[in-house]
Amino acid sequence: MRIAIAGFSDETCTFCPEPTTIERYEPWALRGEAILDQNRGIPTYINGYMKVLEAEGAEIVPVTYAARGPGGFTSWLTNDCYEKYANEIADGLRNAGKLDGVLLSLHGAMAATGVPKPEAELVRRCRAAVGNIPIMVTLDLHANEDHELTDASDGVFVLKTYPHIDSEEIGEIAARCMLMTVRGHFWPAQALRKPGIVSASIYQASGYPPMKTVFDRCREWEKNGKVYCVSVAPGYAYADVEDIGMSVIAVTNGDQALAEKVVNDVSDLAWSLREAFTRPLPKPKEAVAEVMRLVAQGKGPIVIADGADRTGDSTHVLAELLAQGAKNWAIPGIADPQAAKLLQEHHKVGDKVTLSVGGWASEFSGPPVLITGTIEYMGEPQYEMIGPMMKGAKIREGFVARLNLGDSRHVGVSAHMRGALDSAALTAIGVDVNTLDIIPLKDRVHHRAYWETFGATSFPIDAPGIGPANLSILHYDNAPADAYPIGSKWSR
Ligand SMILES: [Zn+2]
Numbered sequence: 001m002r003i004a005i006a007g008f009s010d011e012t013c014t015f016c017p018e019p020t021t022i023e024r025y026e027p028w029a030l031r032g033e034a035i036l037d038q039n040r041g042i043p044t045y046i047n048g049y050m051k052v053l054e055a056e057g058a059e060i061v062p063v064t065y066a067a068r069g070p071g072g073f074t075s076w077l078t079n080d081c082y083e084k085y086a087n088e089i090a091d092g093l094r095n096a097g098k099l100d101g102v103l104l105s106l107h108g109a110m111a112a113t114g115v116p117k118p119e120a121e122l123v124r125r126c127r128a129a130v131g132n133i134p135i136m137v138t139l140d141l142h143a144n145e146d147h148e149l150t151d152a153s154d155g156v157f158v159l160k161t162y163p164h165i166d167s168e169e170i171g172e173i174a175a176r177c178m179l180m181t182v183r184g185h186f187w188p189a190q191a192l193r194k195p196g197i198v199s200a201s202i203y204q205a206s207g208y209p210p211m212k213t214v215f216d217r218c219r220e221w222e223k224n225g226k227v228y229c230v231s232v233a234p235g236y237a238y239a240d241v242e243d244i245g246m247s248v249i250a251v252t253n254g255d256q257a258l259a260e261k262v263v264n265d266v267s268d269l270a271w272s273l274r275e276a277f278t279r280p281l282p283k284p285k286e287a288v289a290e291v292m293r294l295v296a297q298g299k300g301p302i303v304i305a306d307g308a309d310r311t312g313d314s315t316h317v318l319a320e321l322l323a324q325g326a327k328n329w330a331i332p333g334i335a336d337p338q339a340a341k342l343l344q345e346h347h348k349v350g351d352k353v354t355l356s357v358g359g360w361a362s363e364f365s366g367p368p369v370l371i372t373g374t375i376e377y378m379g380e381p382q383y384e385m386i387g388p389m390m391k392g393a394k395i396r397e398g399f400v401a402r403l404n405l406g407d408s409r410h411v412g413v414s415a416h417m418r419g420a421l422d423s424a425a426l427t428a429i430g431v432d433v434n435t436l437d438i439i440p441l442k443d444r445v446h447h448r449a450y451w452e453t454f455g456a457t458s459f460p461i462d463a464p465g466i467g468p469a470n471l472s473i474l475h476y477d478n479a480p481a482d483a484y485p486i487g488s489k490w491s492r
Contacts, residue, residue, distance in 0.1 A: 001182055003053055003175075004096055004130075005035060005046060006063040006089045007105030008122055011142055012076060013238040013310055014111045015466045015474060017362070020074040022081045028069040029085070035062040042393055045105040045138045048171020056179055061099065063092035067107075071398070071416040073311050073361060073466075075111075082112035086122050094129040100182045101134040102126055103174060108143020108158070109236035116242055120148035127152060134181045134188070138174045140164065142201065142236040146243040150192040154181065155251050158231035160215060162206045163421075163449035165388045173229055177251065186228070190251045191259035195267040197234070198245040198483045199277035200469045201444040202307040202460045204234045210276035217269050221262050226253050230262055232270070234277075237486070238310070238467050240476045245483050246270060274484055281462035281469045288320040291438055291459055295328075300437040301456040307444030308465025311335065311361035312417025315369045316463040317440045318358065321409070322369065329438035330410035330431045333400060333418025334358040340415040343375065343401040351375050353403065357413055364464040364473075371411055373403030377430040387422030387450030395425070402429045408436075419443050422450035 012020065030038055039046040046065070053060050066085040068074065093102060104123065112118040119137070126135055136155040139145065141162050150156055157174045160166055180186035204211050211234065218230035231249040248270065250262040282290060284306075291302050306317050312335030321329055334357045347353055352374050359368035378401045385393045398415035405411065410431055412418060420426050420441055423433040433439075439456060441447050444467070448458050462469040471486050481487045 001058040001100045002061055002098065003058050003178060004061040004063055004093055004099050004102045005049055005105070006092065006102070007046065007065040007067070008085045008089060009067040009105065009107040010077060010110040011107050011140065011236055011239070012109060012111035013466060014075050014240045015238055016073040016075040016310060018074045020068060020077045020081060022084055024068050024074055025066050025081060025085065028067060030065040032062055035065045036060065043168040043391065045167050045171035048168040049103050049175045051168070052172050052175035052179065058179065061096050063096065064088050065105065077110065077112040079112065079114040082115050082118060086125055089122065090125040090129045093126055099130055099133060101136070101178045102130055103178060104135065104137045105171070106137055106139055108139035108145050108233060109239050111239045111241050117146070117148045119145060120152050123149060123152040134178055136174050136178050138170050139233060141204070141233055143233040143247065144235045144239055144241055144244045145192070145233065145247050146194060147192050150190050150249060155188045155190060156231065156249050157229055157251070158233045158249060160206065160231070162204050162211070163389055163446040165449055177228060187254035188228070188251050189254050189256040189259050190249060191256065191263045192247055192249045193263040193267040195246050195248065195270045196482055196484055197270060197274050197277055198237050198471065198479065198486050199234055200237050200307070200471055201467065202281070202305065202469050203277045203279070205445045205448060207448070210273040213273060214266060214270050217266055221250070221266070226255050226258055227262060228253060230266060232266060237471055240478045242478050242480070244479045278485055281460050284316040284320045284461060284463045287459065287461040288317065288324050288326060292324060292326050295437045299457065302438055303447055303451050303456050303458045304438060304440040305444060305447065305458050305460045306440065306442050306463045306465070307460065308364070308463045308468040309442040310466040311365060312414070312442055313358040313361045313365050314442070314463060314465055315358040315366040317461070318411065319366060319369050321438070321440065326438055327407040327409060328436055329440060330426055330436055331412060331440050332420040332425050332429070333412040333414035335414055335417045336360065337415050339413050340399050340401060343378065343413060344399050347375055349375050349378055357411065362466060364466060366464065371403060371405055373405040373411065375401055376404045377402040381425070381428035383424040383428040385422055386424050389421055389446060389449045400429055402431070417442065419447070421446050423454065
């Protein structure tokens with residue numbers, strides 16, 4: 001049995017300013033055996049495929065895997081970029097000899113110029129290349145998809161967790177379905193329904209209502225012996241695309257009517273919970289005040305989750321921490337290439353400096369903030385991730401300088417946007433995380449996977465930004481008029 005593996009992935013923030021070009025992809029593109037080598041032992045979709053296929057003695061045919069490199073504020077893929085990798089994958093499959101199936105690792109929130117449904121289009125091109133053999137797809141939970149993808153493919157399987165800690169597991173689920181199907185023990189029948197809800201990522205944590213309520217219903221359905229997998233992708237609100245918003249997908253063993261019944265049931269449940277996907281969150285000023293009050297009561301450490309900042313330079317939280325006199329906090333990075341360059345070229349560890357940071361990338365970033373502190377770290381951090389997400393992944397970052405402003409207040413000034421999904425990103429720049437009361441992150445939900453086990457509480461806020469909790473500040477051109485709450489039917 002020969003199963004091909006390929007992938008083409010992006011979560012495209014179409015509100016970001018720069019197009020995504022081939023140059024943003026090519027340095028990270030993997031071909032042939034390198035796809036397997038780079039994924040082996042790391043909890044990725046592809047490692048999940050490999051584990052199942054290798055254990056069953058299937059031959060794996062790795063083709064091409066393309067995902068955008070880190071950093072940058074990039075938006076729509078150029079048509080050239082899409083065509084290059086979509087055609088390379090289709091051609092690679094066409095030239096791969098006799099195949100029994102194809103597993104595709106996609107994201108689902110790609111936006112490509114001139115290609116309204118990029119994932120469905122890729123599957124159609126793969127189909128044209130390989131003919132009538134099973135093509136199965138794994139997707140991120142932030143996928144925006146519609147029936148075109150389920151029409152084109154034989155099985156679609158979406159992450160069930162946010163933070164995403166089940167990429168490998170969903171890869172295994174897809175690969176097992178593939179093996180059963182190729183062997184003639186399973187006849188995938190799938191259905192998709194869109195409830196019509198668009199939600200900000202910050203409301204989509206899988207362990208809390210409303211998503212937990214929806215996922216619990218899916219797990220109930222999966223107890224039915226004919227229901228193989230029920231997926232809910234709440235979608236990615238920062239891609240202004242026609243198929244934006246939540247999708248419910250069910251894969252059953254040969255029972256189309258049951259698949260339809262499942263997706264209708266789960267969609268109706270999600271729709272009944274729609275208002276919980278838009279509840280108001282505190283703004284930075286009131287959020288910092290409340291966090292300081294909680295810390296004073298001994299309820300720290302607290303992660304301030306500013307999910308709106310996709311450029312990494314937003315200063316709203318930093319400004320409030322300084323104005324309100326908060327102590328014992330560390331911001332992993334304010335992205336500011338110019339400030340970082342100035343520090344790198346003209347200063348050394350131990351220097352006391354005053355400089356303006358952040359507030360340059362977009363109208364939402366807030367004004368630059370003047371900080372004074374002693375440089376305690378300069379360098380290009382290298383570390384291994386230690387949390388449940390991407391455990392063991394080796395990270396190499398661009399330049400970062402960390403300033404200690406006194407009172408255990410730390411600001412990383414970084415060439416690129418910088419997060420801390422686990423403590424390693426802070427430890428790498430010399431911060432003792434055990435001394436922190438407040439951990440301000442530019443993140444929505446992923447940080448919970450590690451920081452909640454660390455004992456920290458997550459405190460989501462609604463700051464201005466390109467990825468806001470309140471979607472009404474964004475202007476959508478392509479979203480359907482009836483998409484709740486952003487469509488013209490609801491908002492105007
Ligand atoms: Zn995601």
